[in-house]
Amino acid sequence: xxxxxxxxxxxxxxxxxxxxxxxxxxxxxxxxxxxxxxxxxxxxxxxxxxxxxxxxxxxxxxxxxxxxxxxxxxxxxxxxxxxxxxxxxxxxxxxxxxxxxxxxxxxxxxx
Amino acid sequence: xxxxxxxxxxxxxxxxxxxxxxxxxxxxxxxxxxxxxxxxxxxxxxxxxxxxxxxxxxxxxxxxxxxxxxxxxxxxxxxxxxxxxxxxxxxxxxxxxxxxxxxxxxxxxxxx
Numbered sequence: 456x457x458x459x460x461x462x463x464x465x466x467x468x469x470x471x472x473x474x475x476x477x478x479x480x481x482x483x484x485x486x487x488x489x490x491x492x493x494x495x496x497x498x499x500x501x502x503x504x505x506x507x508x509x510x511x512x513x514x515x516x517x518x519x520x521x522x523x524x525x526x527x528x529x530x531x532x533x534x535x536x537x538x539x540x541x542x543x544x545x546x547x548x549x550x551x552x553x554x555x556x557x558x559x560x561x562x563x564x565x566x
Numbered sequence: 567x568x569x570x571x572x573x574x575x576x577x578x579x580x581x582x583x584x585x586x587x588x589x590x591x592x593x594x595x596x597x598x599x600x601x602x603x604x605x606x607x608x609x610x611x612x613x614x615x616x617x618x619x620x621x622x623x624x625x626x627x628x629x630x631x632x633x634x635x636x637x638x639x640x641x642x643x644x645x646x647x648x649x650x651x652x653x654x655x656x657x658x659x660x661x662x663x664x665x666x667x668x669x670x671x672x673x674x675x676x677x678x
Contacts, residue, residue, distance in 0.1 A: 475666055487579075489666045498572075498657060498671035499609070544609065551622035554667060556609040 457482045457549050461557035468535055469565050474529040476560045478545030483523050486548040490519050490530050493542045493559070502543075503530070535564045568592045572658050579648055584676065587643045587673045589658030595668075597621075597661045600643045601628055602654040603672075607658070609621035615641065648677045 468548055478488070487506045491499040492503045503512045503519040505528070511520040518531040539559060542561050546554040571590040577584050591598045599613040613623040613633055620633065632644045645652055658670040 487666060491669075496655075496674070499669040501666060501668060504666035546609075548666070551614060552616075552661065553599070553611045553614055553622060554601070555611070556611075558608050 457485075457547060457555045459545060459547060459555050459557035461543075461545055461560050463560060464558065465561040467563040467565065470497050470535060470537060472564075473531070473533050474535055475534070476543050476545075476562070478528040478530070478557055480526045480528075480547050480555075482549070484549070485523065486552070488505070488519075488528050488545065488547050489554070490517075490522050490528075491544040491546065493544055495542075499544065500556055522541075533564075535562075537564050537566045539564050568668070570638045570658055570660055570668050571672035572656075572673050574673060575671065576674045577676070579675070580675075581650060581677055582647055584644065584646045584677065585648060587595055587645075587656050587658070587675070589643075590639050591641055591658065591660035592662075592668055593639070595660035595662050598635070598641045599656045599659045599661070599667075601659065601669075603657065604651075604654045612643075645675075648675075650677050653677045 460479050462477045489504045490502040505521040516533040521528045531557045540563050542559040544559045546556045573588045597604045598615040603609045611624050613627045614621045634642050657672045659667050661667045
C-alpha cells in the first residue's frame, strides 16, 4: 500500500529565505507526482505536476524535483514571502488514477 | 483558467438526513473524483468516475454513498443517513493527462 510522508510537518522561516520541503513515497510505481497548496479552510491549488518520466518542473519561484527510484521529491521555494504561508501537500498518482496524499507541511513565512 | 465548481460551500445537516453535494468538473476532463478531508487528517480518496460509471472506490465508499452524473455537466455525491463522523471537507476534482488534477474549493459538511 502506497504511503506518502512529508517532512518537516511545520516550518517557520523569515521572509526572503530559500527553503526545501520534502516528500517521500514507499512504492515507486507512480504515474506522476503533484504538489498542492492549501490555505486554511480552503481548497487545493495545484502548483506543479511532475510526470514519472521527468526529473523536475519549475514555475516562477517554485521548483520541484522527482527521484522515482529512491521514492523522493522536493519542493524548493526561492525568496519566500509572507504570502507563501500555507500548507503544502504532496500527492502521488497510483493505479486507478487516484491520488495518495501526504499529511502536508505547514509553512509560515514571517515578515 | 478553467475551474471546478462546488456547491454549497458549507452544509449543515441533522444526523440521519441525506445530503447531496454538487460539482461541475472541467468540461473536457474525462475523470472525476470525490475526496474528503476530516479536520486535521490527510486528504483521502473516496471514488473515481469515468465513462459514466465508477472506476474505483475506497473502502470508505460503502452503501451509504453514491455518485451520479445526471447530465453533461454536473457530478454529485449523495450521502444517506449521515453520521457525525461524516463531518469533513468534501472535495470534487477532475483530471487530464497534461495538467493532472484540478480541485474544487470544497464543501464543508457539518453533521449535528
